[in-house]
Amino acid sequence: MTTELSSSADGSSTGEHSTSRKSTLAAEVARRRTFAVISHPDAGKSTLTEALALHARMISEAGAVHGKSGRKSTVSDWMEMEKARGISVSSTALQFNYQDHVVNLVDTPGHSDFSEDTYRVLTAVDAAVMLIDAGKGLEPQTLKLFQVCRHRGIPVITVINKWDRPGRSPLELLDEIEERIGLIPTPLYWPVGIAGDFRGLLKRDDNSFIRFTRTAGGATMAPEEFLDAEAAEAREGEAWTVAVEESELLHETGADHDQEMYLAGQTSPVIFSSAMLNFGVHQILDALLELAPAPHARDAISGTPREVLDPFSAVVFKVQAGMDTAHRDRLAFMRIVSGTFERGMVVTHAQTGKPFATKYALTVFGRDRTTVEDAYPGDIVGLVNANALAPGHTLFSEKKVEFPPIPSFAPEHFAILRARSAGKYKQFRRAIDQLDSEGVVQVLRNDIRGDASPVLAAVGPMQFEVITARMQGEFNVETTLDNLGYSVARATDAESTDELNRQRGVEVFTRTDGAILALFSDKWRLQYIEKEFPKLTLEPLVAASD
Numbered sequence: 026m027t028t029e030l031s032s033s034a035d036g037s038s039t040g041e042h043s044t045s046r047k048s049t050l051a052a053e054v055a056r057r058r059t060f061a062v063i064s065h066p067d068a069g070k071s072t073l074t075e076a077l078a079l080h081a082r083m084i085s086e087a088g089a090v091h092g093k094s095g096r097k098s099t100v101s102d103w104m105e106m107e108k109a110r111g112i113s114v115s116s117t118a119l120q121f122n123y124q125d126h127v128v129n130l131v132d133t134p135g136h137s138d139f140s141e142d143t144y145r146v147l148t149a150v151d152a153a154v155m156l157i158d159a160g161k162g163l164e165p166q167t168l169k170l171f172q173v174c175r176h177r178g179i180p181v182i183t184v185i186n187k188w189d190r191p192g193r194s195p196l197e198l199l200d201e202i203e204e205r206i207g208l209i210p211t212p213l214y215w216p217v218g219i220a221g222d223f224r225g226l227l228k229r230d231d232n233s234f235i236r237f238t239r240t241a242g243g244a245t246m247a248p249e250e251f252l253d254a255e256a257a258e259a260r261e262g263e264a265w266t267v268a269v270e271e272s273e274l275l276h277e278t279g280a281d282h283d284q285e286m287y288l289a290g291q292t293s294p295v296i297f298s299s300a301m302l303n304f305g306v307h308q309i310l311d312a313l314l315e316l317a318p319a320p321h322a323r324d325a326i327s328g329t330p331r332e333v334l335d336p337f338s339a340v341v342f343k344v345q346a347g348m349d350t351a352h353r354d355r356l357a358f359m360r361i362v363s364g365t366f367e368r369g370m371v372v373t374h375a376q377t378g379k380p381f382a383t384k385y386a387l388t389v390f391g392r393d394r395t396t397v398e399d400a401y402p403g404d405i406v407g408l409v410n411a412n413a414l415a416p417g418h419t420l421f422s423e424k425k426v427e428f429p430p431i432p433s434f435a436p437e438h439f440a441i442l443r444a445r446s447a448g449k450y451k452q453f454r455r456a457i458d459q460l461d462s463e464g465v466v467q468v469l470r471n472d473i474r475g476d477a478s479p480v481l482a483a484v485g486p487m488q489f490e491v492i493t494a495r496m497q498g499e500f501n502v503e504t505t506l507d508n509l510g511y512s513v514a515r516a517t518d519a520e521s522t523d524e525l526n527r528q529r530g531v532e533v534f535t536r537t538d539g540a541i542l543a544l545f546s547d548k549w550r551l552q553y554i555e556k557e558f559p560k561l562t563l564e565p566l567v568a569a570s571d
């Protein structure tokens with residue numbers, strides 16, 4: 026990152042000075058790309074992340090980013106539970122330079138139980154890479170995450186991975202994408218060699234051939250050889266002619282890249298890869314640089330969008346505690362929306378109107394933390410011990426702004442949490458408040474049950490495991506969980522509460538954000554009450570797949 030801005034911050038505010046600041050800011054915005062990889066577990070997201078970082082030469086050998094079982098050092102698997110299950114619950118943001126650009130890759134939790142968290146992460150990105158396993162095609166979690174991207178207007182580049190393994194035909198995979206999600210696939214490259222015999226990629230815009238060579242275990246960058254069509258045919262024979270024919274077929278059906286349609290979410294450029302062998306990875310990075318949008322204005326509650334060149338503003342999209350057991354700190358991750366961030370600047374927390382000092386600002390790469398001196402729109406910055414900040418909150422300087430809150434999802438799992446020992450009650454309460462404000466789970470209360478054993482509401486049951494593990498590990502409180510027999514929630518209001526509470530199989534609670542929720546034993550109970558009491562307010566909540 027440049028230090029031009031901090032060194033020029035001499036207090037003068039001449040027109041010339043501010044013009045030069047603006048042009049530096051504009052240049053920094055233009056060279057940034059902030060994206061997330063969305064995929065079903067096991068499609069190869071961790072492997073691809075490593076490969077992307079390797080290509081950007083950030084790490085010398087693949088294996089230092091995520092490291093699940095059998096891989097090298099683990100950096101993002103910070104919880105025992107993650108290690109045991111081989112899943113990544115925590116999100117980390119990776120920043121690397123690539124060809125004069127700054128790329129921010131925001132990690133999304135792969136498991137559907139954490140879709141609320143994933144949704145928050147997706148509010149922080151401008152583009153997404155949809156990673157598909159060539160052998161499996163579209164899988165449930167990919168579909169769900171894709172819907173979130175569509176809902177938020179995030180353009181998607183599709184990567185069909187594991188082409189080194191036997192799998193389906195490329196045309197069949199494209200058909201599936203088009204039929205099931207209505208997104209027109211427009212391949213930028215076409216595989217030469219069937220799935221399982223991946224020789225290289227035909228670059229469709231100039232009909233040239235990028236030939237790959239395997240390296241041991243894909244641990245280093247795969248050498249690429251660039252050949253023209255004639256040389257490619259001489260080298261690969263039928264595999265090349267088949268690729269050319271299929272590419273022409275695509276052209277005839279109009280499946281060529283169209284930048285406007287891609288940005289409008291109607292088409293998706295497609296690349297074939299083997300993240301494991303580092304094939305096609307460089308092409309993914311190039312596509313991100315060339316096609317994915319740079320950071321742009323964001324809608325505010327007021328209706329006036331915050332432009333990227335406006336004074337500093339940022340949105341908090343994730344709060345995470347306990348990442349570093351040695352420090353027990355709490356990090357709030359913000360995505361910078363506008364202006365220049367300089368460490369130490371005092372900004373305003375829109376939700377409270379209070380000043381917020383940003384002395385401890387970090388980038389977090391797995392367990393490595395580096396102090397951030399300055400950052401620009403698109404960048405992800407972690408603020409240490411930012412206890413007042415919660416997902417959806419806004420920070421700004423000078424010109425006031427507040428971004429819309431991030432919606433909570435409809436919970437489908439409910440349980441009562443209790444401290445095993447009454448002597449731990451104080452820690453228990455403190456822990457609940459903290460986990461609630463981080464958005465790990467929703468916390469519901471009502472007068473009948475009292476405050477000693479709050480009801481936890483989750484989108485997926487694994488959220489409960491995170492709660493009990495963290496209660497024990499971070500707060501030293503042993504807890505028990507008793508499932509409550511509810512499975513459907515609706516938003517209601519104070520006027521409807523008494524009538525609802527009189528019904529069997531229904532209970533009304535208030536969530537920490539003030540929302541009043543009615544829980545029903547099952548959907549039939551809900552349907553019956555809707556029919557019997559049509560005047561009651563019962564609104565559906567945002568579902569995980571909306």
Ligand code: G4P
Nearest residue numbers: 066067068069070071072094095186187190299300301302
């Ligand atoms: P995820 O983060 O999306 O859950 O997937 P991850 O990268 O962990 O990959 C899941 C499995 O798929 C891993 O195998 C990984 O090596 C393999 N894989 C990823 N990309 C490719 C690819 O392009 N080609 C092939 N053939 N395999 C790929 P594993 O045996 O579960 O784990 P590991 O012991 O190899 O780490």
